[in-house]
Amino acid sequence: MIHLLVVDDEKEVGTFLSRLFSMKGYHVQVVNSGKEFHQIDFNQQRFDAAMIDLKLPDCDGLSLLQYLKQKQPLCKALIMTGYSTVKTAVEAMKLGASDYMEKPFVDIEVLEKQLDNLLNENDDLNQHFIHNLAKESGLIVGESLLIKELIEMAFKVAQKSVNVLIEGETGSGKEVLSRFIHSASPRSHEPFIGINCGAISESLLESELFGHEKGAFTGATQQRKGFFEIAGNGTLFLDEIADASPAIQVKLLRVLETREFMRVGSSGTLRTNARLVAASNENLQQAVEKNKFREDLFYRLNVVTLDIPALRNRKEDIPLLVRHLVERTGQADISFSNEAIEKLQQYDWPGNIRELSNVIMRTLTLADHKQEISANDILLSTNQVIPIKKDPPNANQSTENHLEEWRKQLVADFNEKDELMLEEILKEIKQLESTIGKELVMQALQKTYGNRNEAAKRLQISMRKLRYILNEKNQT
Numbered sequence: 204m205i206h207l208l209v210v211d212d213e214k215e216v217g218t219f220l221s222r223l224f225s226m227k228g229y230h231v232q233v234v235n236s237g238k239e240f241h242q243i244d245f246n247q248q249r250f251d252a253a254m255i256d257l258k259l260p261d262c263d264g265l266s267l268l269q270y271l272k273q274k275q276p277l278c279k280a281l282i283m284t285g286y287s288t289v290k291t292a293v294e295a296m297k298l299g300a301s302d303y304m305e306k307p308f309v310d311i312e313v314l315e316k317q318l319d320n321l322l323n324e325n326d327d328l329n330q331h332f333i334h335n336l337a338k339e340s341g342l343i344v345g346e347s348l349l350i351k352e353l354i355e356m357a358f359k360v361a362q363k364s365v366n367v368l369i370e371g372e373t374g375s376g377k378e379v380l381s382r383f384i385h386s387a388s389p390r391s392h393e394p395f396i397g398i399n400c401g402a403i404s405e406s407l408l409e410s411e412l413f414g415h416e417k418g419a420f421t422g423a424t425q426q427r428k429g430f431f432e433i434a435g436n437g438t439l440f441l442d443e444i445a446d447a448s449p450a451i452q453v454k455l456l457r458v459l460e461t462r463e464f465m466r467v468g469s470s471g472t473l474r475t476n477a478r479l480v481a482a483s484n485e486n487l488q489q490a491v492e493k494n495k496f497r498e499d500l501f502y503r504l505n506v507v508t509l510d511i512p513a514l515r516n517r518k519e520d521i522p523l524l525v526r527h528l529v530e531r532t533g534q535a536d537i538s539f540s541n542e543a544i545e546k547l548q549q550y551d552w553p554g555n556i557r558e559l560s561n562v563i564m565r566t567l568t569l570a571d572h573k574q575e576i577s578a579n580d581i582l583l584s585t586n587q588v589i590p591i592k593k594d595p596p597n598a599n600q601s602t603e604n605h606l607e608e609w610r611k612q613l614v615a616d617f618n619e620k621d622e623l624m625l626e627e628i629l630k631e632i633k634q635l636e637s638t639i640g641k642e643l644v645m646q647a648l649q650k651t652y653g654n655r656n657e658a659a660k661r662l663q664i665s666m667r668k669l670r671y672i673l674n675e676k677n678q679t
């Protein structure tokens with residue numbers, strides 16, 4: 204028989220839950236205060252599940268939860284909370300609660316199902332399911348306890364409609380985690396839309412987020428839907444939220460408070476049901492203290508905060524990540540020697556998994572189909588040239604800069620020198636061809652995660668030509 208403990212100071216709630224679950228054949232014990240809770244002899248009485256209200260007159264539900272989990276770790280705890288205490292309920296999940304439910308109970312069937320699911324859940328099976336789902340979203344869970352707990356927490360909050368704030372250093376996996384939250388949520392069949400708030404101007408960001416009417420500004424030749432509209436019932440991922448301007452922050456706050464927004468140039472309001480996941484490299488709490496970020500918006504966004512650990516704090520995950528990153532390039536038959544892995548584990552990874560991914564790609568590219576990568580093949584010392592930030596815009600920019608510098612030099616030579624040294628200019632042109640060629644190949648490899656076939660296809664050149672360009676690189 205299932206033994207259920209209900210802790211709630213509202214007598215009617217206790218009576219209702221007692222009736223509901225007794226009818227299902229459970230043995231239900233109800234207590235109405237912390238004092239009554241502590242009168243239970245937990246050494247004698249075993250509970251399979253407990254439903255605990257967070258707010259009790261004589262104590263805090265969290266402390267009861269901690270006590271119960273310490274005495275009976277296998278007992279599944281379900282937190283009961285009002286809307287205003289959802290954030291604390293999420294904290295409770297970090298302390299061992301399996302789930303939470305909001306009061307007043309709207310749908311009794313959902314409530315019954317939630318408890319049934321908890322009682323029937325097999326922890327091993329569940330973990331297996333979560334890890335597989337994560338892998339499908341491109342997220343390797345790894346061995347470290349820190350990350351395992353984080354992913355399980357992310358999975359649980361994915362089921363709710365609360366806003367999530369993801370914090371972590373650059374390249375630590377904030378975007379992949381947000382995609383996982385979307386895939387694990389009941390919204391997984393709806394769109395996932397991501398936008399980087401730091402990458403575009405304020406006016407463009409406003410129009411991207413909220414859309415615009417025809418004629419709203421110069422160049423607005425057509426009406427356009429914004430991301431809040433396109434996301435519909437799906438997930439909107441706001442990356443680098445700390446970089447959103449004060450004006451955009453006000454507009455976001457309004458949407459979060461009212462769920463309403465207006466297209467630029469329109470006075471009609473539209474409603475959104477999208478779930479917001481925001482991410483930041485910067486500690487948002489500190490940004491609030493520096494008056495760089497609105498406090499009210501911060502509280503709206505961080506109902507749940509997920510902190511992704513830096514790669515240097517989870518080095519035990521490097522072997523699994525390396526395997527995943529190698530497979531991602533389509534070269535699963537290549538392995539890394541133990542010494543090579545050790546070398547990777549000794550490094551501090553300021554650019555986190557993105558930097559690791561770049562190093563792996565670079566190593567595989569230069570090792571040219573070697574079956575086993577040795578420590579010597581890994582070029583960490585050149586990491587200054589490995590772009591840590593998202594590369595495509597930077598890479599394009601670097602090609603443009605190159606061309607521009609070269610053009611300036613050539614014009615200066617034409618104007619300053621009396622005699623034109625054609626031989627030298629032709630040599631420089633050859634040099635430029637090779638530099639730009641290499642840069643474009645490296646960009647294509649970056650975009651295709653090092654997959655040479657795919658890169659050659661995108662550049663519309665043969666594999667032989669691609670190898671030729673890369674081999675030239677080896678010689679320089």
Ligand SMILES: Nc1ncnc2c1ncn2[C@@H]1O[C@H](COP(=O)(O)OP(=O)(O)OP(=O)(O)O)[C@@H](O)[C@H]1O
Pocket residue numbers: 341342343344371372373374375376377378379380442484524527556557560592593
């Ligand atoms: N747990 C993981 N498993 C596998 N790959 C990962 C994991 N975390 C991150 N990556 C890979 O690392 C790279 C960077 O990840 P992502 O873009 O999610 O980082 P980010 O924290 O959002 O970066 P930024 O701060 O620059 O926005 C991507 O190629 C991603 O696929």
